[in-house]
Amino acid sequence: MSESARDLARKLLAGSGTKESAEAGSATAVRHAAAPNPVTGRTAPARAARGPGRQFTDHPEVAAAVAKRAAIAAISAQSGMPNPLFLPRNSPNDTVIRAMDTDLVNFSAYNYLGLSSHPRVVRAGQAALDQYGASASASRIVSGEIPLYGELEQRLAGMYDVGDAMVTTSGYLTNAGVIGFLLREGDVAFCDSLIHGSVVSGTQWAGCRRINFRHNDPDSLRSVLKMSRSGFDRALVVLEGHYSMDGTVGRVAELAAVAREFDCAVMVDEAHSLGVFGAAGHGIREHYGMAGSDVDIWMGTLSKALGSVGGFIAADADLIAAMKSSAPGVAMLTGAPAPSGIAAAMAGLDVLAAEPERVTRLWRNARLFDAALRERGLDLGESQGTPIVPVIVPGEIRAGFVSAHLLQQGVYAGAISAPAVPVGKERLRFFITSEHTEQQLLSTADLLAAAIALADQLPEAMAV
Numbered sequence: 145m146s147e148s149a150r151d152l153a154r155k156l157l158a159g160s161g162t163k164e165s166a167e168a169g170s171a172t173a174v175r176h177a178a179a180p181n182p183v184t185g186r187t188a189p190a191r192a193a194r195g196p197g198r199q200f201t202d203h204p205e206v207a208a209a210v211a212k213r214a215a216i217a218a219i220s221a222q223s224g225m226p227n228p229l230f231l232p233r234n235s236p237n238d239t240v241i242r243a244m245d246t247d248l249v250n251f252s253a254y255n256y257l258g259l260s261s262h263p264r265v266v267r268a269g270q271a272a273l274d275q276y277g278a279s280a281s282a283s284r285i286v287s288g289e290i291p292l293y294g295e296l297e298q299r300l301a302g303m304y305d306v307g308d309a310m311v312t313t314s315g316y317l318t319n320a321g322v323i324g325f326l327l328r329e330g331d332v333a334f335c336d337s338l339i340h341g342s343v344v345s346g347t348q349w350a351g352c353r354r355i356n357f358r359h360n361d362p363d364s365l366r367s368v369l370k371m372s373r374s375g376f377d378r379a380l381v382v383l384e385g386h387y388s389m390d391g392t393v394g395r396v397a398e399l400a401a402v403a404r405e406f407d408c409a410v411m412v413d414e415a416h417s418l419g420v421f422g423a424a425g426h427g428i429r430e431h432y433g434m435a436g437s438d439v440d441i442w443m444g445t446l447s448k449a450l451g452s453v454g455g456f457i458a459a460d461a462d463l464i465a466a467m468k469s470s471a472p473g474v475a476m477l478t479g480a481p482a483p484s485g486i487a488a489a490m491a492g493l494d495v496l497a498a499e500p501e502r503v504t505r506l507w508r509n510a511r512l513f514d515a516a517l518r519e520r521g522l523d524l525g526e527s528q529g530t531p532i533v534p535v536i537v538p539g540e541i542r543a544g545f546v547s548a549h550l551l552q553q554g555v556y557a558g559a560i561s562a563p564a565v566p567v568g569k570e571r572l573r574f575f576i577t578s579e580h581t582e583q584q585l586l587s588t589a590d591l592l593a594a595a596i597a598l599a600d601q602l603p604e605a606m607a608v
């Protein structure tokens with residue numbers, strides 16, 4: 145990387161912004177005097193008029209995102225290294241993808257069991273497209289039911305041993321909409337400190353309080369509940385079966401038991417557990433041998449191991465019935481999931497049932513990769529040998545450099561930086577699948593160790 149690229153990167157990542165964003169802040173001299181607030185009687189400070197189309201150019205999040213993308217594009221252009229972000233791809237998201245006019249070994253897909261392009265899954269999606277068209281075209285409440293939804297819901301409810309289930313268009317919206325529907329002011333969500341952003345959005349949507357406890361720590365949950373539980377009406381403890389940034393295994397059985405001591409409901413996000421944990425791939429409930437009723441709301445996604453798209457919850461039948469008719473964003477005021485996606489997810493479950501050896505292969509690969517990286521002295525953070533493998537490379541530029549360097553060598557793995565992970569804990573994240581070969585895993589371990597050694601020689605100033 146040239147000196148000027150480094151300077152530019154440092155300047156942009158330090159937040160001095162692009163020329164455009166600097167200009168946006170001083171776009172115009174016209175100032176608006178605000179009227180007094182009719183409730184408080186207070187008058188907001190006058191602000192500069194920004195003009196048509198410029199209301200958000202100096203919005204802090206917009207400006208930061210624009211600056212960051214520009215910085216990464218500039219580093220890529222000036223260094224000649226490929227930009228791993230939004231990489232144009234012309235193939236399914238399998239273990240080998242077609243991009244940059246070449247074949248890349250891919251570790252960026254949640255396609256744990258290789259189902260997204262499995263012929264049975266693809267054929268099921270195609271058949272549903274032929275029969276029902278590309279879109280549900282309305283919500284289920286007003287547009288009539290097709291049997292596919294109920295069939296998948298019954299299977300999911302059976303897997304989690306609860307009364308019923310509901311499928312939705314998105315895992316993110318499932319967390320946000322379900323929590324937004326169930327909690328309100330005066331209620332509280334006690335969340336694992338590494339909980340997914342969609343749960344945080346749900347608590348904001350609900351207007352309830354959100355209180356975090358230390359990641360995966362029953363003692364921390366107990367002391368937080370002792371201190372705070374009595375100050376709220378309804379309380380929901382929210383956990384994940386398998387944490388997506390760190391590859392840690394949720395201590396769901398122990399944490400749910402603590403929650404029960406304090407009259408709390410429990411919700412578990414199974415996004416990265418379903419298809420991964422348990423000999424049959426039925427998730428963290430199977431892994432711990434829990435009863436379905438140990439948890440009030442099992443939430444999951446169809447978009448990861450099942451190879452499709454969408455979300456679901458499995459829970460008590462009355463709760464599901466209420467949400468199916470009344471919960472905004474997951475059932476009401478939103479279209480139903482595309483029939484092809486539901487049919488594909490159902491076929492994904494069929495393949496899982498017919499070929500449980502995919503789960504065995506997934507774990508064999510995860511353990512092999514974990515051992516290979518540890519042998520090479522790499523820092524795997526808190527990971528526990530699961531198919532989510534974080535490799536800590538402190539510094540946003542260093543992590544980005546390692547990702548770009550690997551890409552040049554034919555390996556695609558994403559770099560993750562703040563705010564998704566703490567500053568100083570930047571990382572590359574590898575998703576292992578049942579379909580990776582031993583040769584792919586071992587040669588990637590070698591390339592990765594070499595790329596990190598190279599990044600360690602970058603000047604100290606670049607560890608930003």
Ligand SMILES: Cc1ncc(COP(=O)(O)O)c(C=O)c1O
Nearest residue numbers: 314315316340388415445447454
């Ligand atoms: C833990 C967790 N929950 C929910 C989601 C959202 O799922 P979806 O991608 O299906 O919207 C994700 C997405 O990656 C996730 O990692």
